Amino acid sequence: MQHIINFxxxxxxxxxxxxxxxxxxxGTAFFQFLGKFPLMEPDEGRYSEIPREMLERGDFVTPMLNYVKYFEKPPLHYWLNALSxxxxxxxxxxxxxxxxxxxxLTVLFTYYAARKLFGRREGVMAALILGSATGFLVQGRINLTDMTLTFCMTATIGCFLLATRPExxxxxxxxxxxxxxxxxxFLAKGLIGFVLPGGIIFLYLLFSKRWVLLKEMRLFTGMILLLLVAVxxxxxxSLRNPEFFNFFFIHEHFTRFLTKVHGRYQPLWFFVPILLLTMLxxxxxxxxxxxxxxxxxxxxGGDQVLYIIIWALFIFLFFSKSNSKLIPYILPVFPPLAMLVGLLFSKVFxxxxxxxxxxxxxxxxxxxVGCGAIAYPFVDTRPYASVAGGAALGIAFIGEGLLAFVFARRGDSQRFFITLTVGGLLLSLVAPHAVFPAMSLKxxxxRELCRMVRTVAGPDTAxxxxxxxxGFPFYAGRRVIIAGGMGxxxxxxxxxxxxxxxxEHEKLPELWxxxxHIVALIKPNDLEWLQTKIKTPVRVLGKDSRKLLVTNR
Structure with a gap:
């Protein structure tokens, strides 16, 4: 314990x-058993198939999903996945x-920036706080564009702050x-790559009255570099796809932010409980x-702290105001908050x-929460955790809570901090094994049914x-026909x-x-409906807890 405290x-x-x-x-926390579980629907399937098709087609300009154009996101995350x-x-x-x-890399950069700004101890504490925030670790292990954005955004805003130091x-x-x-x-998530840093820097210059920084920002040469990378x-x-500009810039940025067209509306306070839970x-x-x-x-040194406060609050309020909200959107707020909490505990030390x-x-x-985790598998009819998984999570939460209670009452800030850090890391190690097996069922x-297509379907098979x-095209390695909604x-x-x-769903019997030769991935209730509409018998090739793979031969 003393070696940990000294570190x-x-x-x-x-x-x-x-x-x-x-x-x-x-590295252990983020990468352990990373490939053990199937892709989660729908995001992981989507963000795996797009780069697979890029590699297959040799086209890294026009993203395509199931072989149709898909312009909802810029390509940086796809490029990284394709390289991987x-x-x-x-x-x-x-x-x-x-x-x-x-x-x-976000954890390491947070350490580096906090160390240069405040000192070695503050850097270590900021990194430990960020890395042991369970929601940050869990979302980092899922194939999402938001963690790629979080690293790029943290490096963007952090590098500007480091550059403004007089010394x-x-x-x-x-x-x-x-x-x-x-x-x-910008290449990770679009215009917010410019809007968020720009808004933060403007407010910082306004409140700190350091307008002189505009003279040292290398605006001319810096903008040339930015344009060379982004444009x-x-x-x-746009040159290859006439429909790109309107959909990507207008529909996916302004319409998404200002309206409820994407069906992701949540109230203004939505991210308050989300932050409370994910940054535990x-x-x-x-x-x-x-x-x-x-x-x-x-x-x-207060200007640096003011900048970090603006950094955290501006991003939080920006996404809270948006009419399109999803849980991962809050990730870029974690690094500045980790720095601020690290400063708090450093003063406590x-x-x-x-x-x-x-x-x-x-x-x-x-x-x-630990008691709830233990009880949860017995309450939910289709839980996201097994009985053993819920027990493991529950014991980890309760153990962390009891130790935290003891050290908080004693005022032992060092052991209290270590308890929360180790507890968060322990939860990140336990959670994948406790939750993902049961989550995979829902x-x-x-995966296994989709992979079967490679062996049972020929080139002319529908x-x-x-x-x-x-995830179907990714595992099957080919384009699939969609029956029942384009989404x-x-x-x-x-x-x-x-x-x-x-x-249309109703046209499936006609194709059958x-x-x-037809091979179809289908739910049991859809199969029951299909059997009432066809004469050619159905042969079941395989099934899992949710779906069946069937053929008409």
């Missing part, structure tokens, strides 16, 4: 050693590797990195950290009082997905003649009786 509390230590230790700790597949093969590990790597000897380098990563953030892809995409156990200390650092914004009431409340909540792609399962493929399905690949 956290020491003011002096090697940068390389710290990076190595943090890489081992969080080229290195590791077309498998789950390869598709999740880039997101996990971006999660790890910084590498100002030019950090300013150019700021422009470079801003361009990458080629949308320019090429550290979220309980965010209000203390914000209040404390706001009071010290006029002290020496120096003698300030530990917020005992908050610590005791947190301990109670952890124990209650949310995962029908492979049908009754209701679109996005988010509607835009691409209307470009060119796609009539052979999309059909056409004499063509």
């Amino acid at each position: 956290v509390t020491d003011r002096v230590g090697s940068l390389r050693r710290d990076l190595a230790v943090l890489t081992v700790i969080f 597949m080229k290195l590791f093969g077309e498998n789950e590990f390869a598709t999740r590797f880039p997101g996990a790597l971006c999660g790890l 910084e000897p590498c100002k030019g380098r950090f300013y150019y990195l700021f422009y470079f990563f801003s361009a990458l953030a 080629p892809w949308p320019l090429l995409a 156990p550290w979220s309980f200390f965010v209000p203390h950290a914000l209040v404390r650092t706001w009071r010290e914004r006029k002290n020496q 120096d003698g300030e009082a530990l917020p005992r009431k908050t610590g005791i409340l947190l301990a109670a909540v952890l124990c209650i 949310k995962a792609s029908s 492979v049908v997905s009754v209701g679109y399962e996005q 988010e493929l509607e835009f691409g399905a209307k470009i060119g003649d796609q009539s052979a690949w999309f059909m 009786e056409s004499g063509r």
Whole structure:
């Protein structure tokens, strides 16, 4: 225990050693058993199939999903996934590797930035807080575009802050990195790669009155670098696809933000409980950290703290105002909040009082959550965790809560901090084994059934997905016919003649009786309906807990 405490509390230590230790700790947490479970529907199937098709077609400009144009996201995450597949093969590990790597790099950059700004101890604590926030680790292990954005956004906003330090000897380098990563953030998620850093920097200059920074920002050469990185892809995409500009820039940015067209509307306060849950156990200390650092914004070095506060609040409020909300959108808020909470605990280590009431409340909540995790498999008829998995999670939560309670009552801030860090990491190690097997029964792609298509279907076989399962083309390695709704493929399905690949659910019996060899992935209730409409018997090739693979021969 003392070695751990020394690692956290020491003011002096090697940068390389710290990076190595943090890489081992969080590399294990992010990458352990990364390829063990099937792709989760719908996001992982989508973000695995698009880069697979890029590799197959040799076209890295026009993203396509099930072989129709798909312009909802920029291509950086697809490019990273395609590169990963080229290195590791077309498998789950390869598709999740880039997101996990971006999660790890975000932790390491947060350490580096906090160390340069405040000191070695604050850097280590910020990294440990960010990396042990269970929601951050869990989402980093899922194939999503949001963790790629989070790393690019953290590097963008962090590099600008590092460049503004009066004593910084590498100002030019950090300013150019700021422009470079801003361009990458655009390629990761669109215009917010410019909007969020721009808004944060404007508010910082406004409140700090450091307008002089505009003269040292390398605006001319920096903008050239930004444009050289950001512009080629949308320019090429527009030249090759006349419909790209309106859909990508207007529909997917302004319409998504200002309207409820995407069906993802949530109330203004939606991200408050989301942040509370996903940043456990550290979220309980965010209000203390914000209040404390706001009071010290006029002290020496206060401009840096003011910048971090604006960084966190602007992104949080921006996504809260949006009419399109999903849980991962909140990820870019984690790094600045981790820095602020790290500053709070560093001061506590120096003698300030530990917020005992908050610590005791947190301990109670952890124990209650633990009891709920144990009871959950018995309450839900189709739980996302097995009985053993719920018990494992529950014991981890309760153990963390009891130790946190003891150390909070004693005012032992060092052991309290270590308990929360180790507890968060332990939960990240337990959660995949506790939750994913049961979740696979409800949310995962029908991996083994889809893979069977490679052996049972010939080149002329009509492979049908009754209701679109996005992992189906990835595992089958080919295009599939969609029967029963286009979903988010509607835009691409209307470009060119796609009539052979999309059909109404009611047309399935006609295709089945056409004499063509059919292989279909279908739900049991849809199969019962189909059997009442056809004469050609159904042969079941395989089944899992949710679906069946059937053929008419």
